[in-house]
Amino acid sequence: MVIAEWGERVETMTEDLAATRREFHRIPEIGFEEYETSALIAQKLRALGLQPRTGIGGTGVVALIEGAHPGKTLLMRADMDGLPIEERTGLPYASTHPGRMHACGHDTHVTMLLAAAQLLLERREDLHGCVKLVFQPAEEGLGGARAMIEDGVLENPHVDAAIGCHIWNDMPVGLVGVREGPIMAASDRIKITIEGQGGHGAMPHHAVDAIATAAQVVTTLQTIVSRRVSPLQAGVVTIGTIHGGYASNIIADRVEMQGTVRSFDEDVWEQMPIQIEQVVTGVCAAMGVRGTVEYHRGVPTTVNDSGMTKLVREAAIEALGEERVVVPEQSTGGEDMSLFLRAAPGCFFYVGSQNPAKGADKPHHHPEFEVDEDAMPNGVKVLVASALRYLGKTAD
Ligand SMILES: [Zn+2]
Ligand SMILES: [Zn+2]
Known part of the structure; x- marks a missing residue:
């Protein structure tokens, strides 16, 4: 040969x-x-x-x-x-x-x-x-x-x-x-901004707490993969950074978070921006704050x-x-x-x-x-x- x-x-x-x-x-x-x-x-x-x-x-x-x-x-x-x-x-x-x-x-x-x-x-x-x-x-x-x-x-x-x-x-x-078939994941990037109203840490009823909301948002985002994506498909939503707040006795008016989103299947990839938007705007609405998502498409799935x-x-x-x-x-x-x-x-x-x-x-x-x-x-x-x-x- x-x-x-x-x-x-x-x-x-x-x-x-x-x-x-x-x-x-x-x-x-x-x-x-x-x-x-x-x-x-x-x-x-x-x-x-x-x-x-x-x-x-x-x-x-x-x-x-x-x-x-x-x-x-x-x-x-x-x-x-x-x-x-x-x-x-x-x-x-x-x-x-x-x-x-x-x-x-x-x-x-x-x-x-x-x-x-x-x-x-x-x-x-x-x-x-x-x-x-x-x-x-x-x-x-x-x-x-x-x-x-x-x-x-x-x-x-x-x-x-x-x-x-x-x-x-x-x-x-x-x-x-x-x-x-798919060998490496689609990789997207998100930035979430939560805007509440600042105030005295001792008087939360006079403020709208961006940090308490951010905590809800991070937790609820995890239910996208566990509750909305089929158990037979894969996905990842990771929040990698969270920034907000000034001091122990101040209610934060603003939190910024960044994260990465991974998926393999085309339908999951298409649904991710929609579901993340729903979670962020829905949770924020329930908490009385403004939440926005910037969703940046990175690379699609590597498919052989x-x-x-x-x-x-x-x-x-x-x-x-x-x-x-x-x-x-x-x-x-x-x-x-x-x-x-x-x-x-x-x-x-x-x-x-x-x-x-x-x-x-x-x-x-x-x-x-x-x-x-x-x-x-x-x-x-x-x-x-x-x-x-x-x-x-x-x-x-
Ligand atoms: Zn590398
Ligand atoms: Zn490499």
């Missing part, structure tokens, strides 16, 4: 993968500020003989691998932003940027896509169509995928399918996770297409063996890969990177987050095998 040849080649690249990943790990930048990162990506793409386009959707980078034969276009996406976290791993290749850290593993995504590009370039003869390499800024809640789509990344050439992956510390190294999921699963089994390809749990985390998957059928898969023996057991976004770098060859193999399948002669 041809896969054996390049599969072995990936094994020989393992040290290079680690070295490249560490280069990126040292220079984390947050969303839309990935100047050094995108310059380094562009430099590495040029070294491969590609002609990257930079500044797409802010700091995004795009490059096209043209197969030897005409055909479809497969988008392969890596996000590249870090987080506003001070790294505490103590590793020799830890962040050199104060207050910035690759704590979600996006440095490995960039590395794996660069390696996949190198291997696919060597296999241009086998490609019927194009691979569009997309290095996306600002995945962490700042709208990088949207910015790139608005900047035309899905056209010229038109994208027919999309794949991407996330390094995954919830899954042991050696495994990859491929799941059809059945045909593309089958293709990626088969590619993963071919590349890694059946026992290493699992169906992962859904995650209530949000992902803006969802926007690419809304525009084109595709599959977003997980690359297991957990290994307590190497200190790779912290959750994503933790200041001591580290991955087992031996995960990366698995991701590269699945990316390359999927692209060869999609753009191979047998693809229709």
Whole structure:
């Protein structure tokens, strides 16, 4: 099998993968500020003989691998932003940027896509169509995928399918996770403002208490998931901040709260703003205060297409063996890969990177987050095998 040849080649690249990943790990930048990162990506793409386009959707980078034969276009996406976290791993290749850290593993995504590009370039003869390499800024809640789509990344050439992956510390190294349907949640943001009337803490009957109302609102919001969403569907309403009040003997006239809302199913996603509005305005009306909700849509559910999921699963089994390809749990985390998957059928898969023996057991976004770098060859193999399948002669 041809896969054996390049599969072995990936094994020989393992040290290079680690070295490249560490280069990126040292220079984390947050969303839309990935100047050094995108310059380094562009430099590495040029070294491969590609002609990257930079500044797409802010700091995004795009490059096209043209197969030897005409055909479809497969988008392969890596996000590249870090987080506003001070790294505490103590590793020799830890962040050199104060207050910035690759704590979600996006440095490995960039590395794996660069390696996949190198291997696919060597296999241009086998490609019927194009691979569009997309290095996306600002995945962490700042709208990088949207910015790139608005900047035309899905056209010229038109994208027919999309794949991407996330390094995954919830899954042991050696495994990859491929799941059809919803895999990551829709993620929205809410801000609730409650306006009562201030007064003396000893004379509540002369005031309208915003804090007592806020307490009712927080409690009642929890009944949306427990009483209104079907027990067979999932949802989360979390109030993460609550601010109000001045002193122990003053009744607060105003409370502001912020929260996050997660769901998987389209109908739950559509109902959430309506039900949250009902709870806030209803409870506030009962308490005689004014309540308002600002509901901000974040990213929709990440949904894997059945045909593309089958293709990626088969590619993963071919590349890694059946026992290493699992169906992962859904995650209530949000992902803006969802926007690419809304525009084109595709599959977003997980690359297991957990290994307590190497200190790779912290959750994503933790200041001591580290991955087992031996995960990366698995991701590269699945990316390359999927692209060869999609753009191979047998693809229709
Ligand atoms: Zn993240
Ligand atoms: Zn991430």
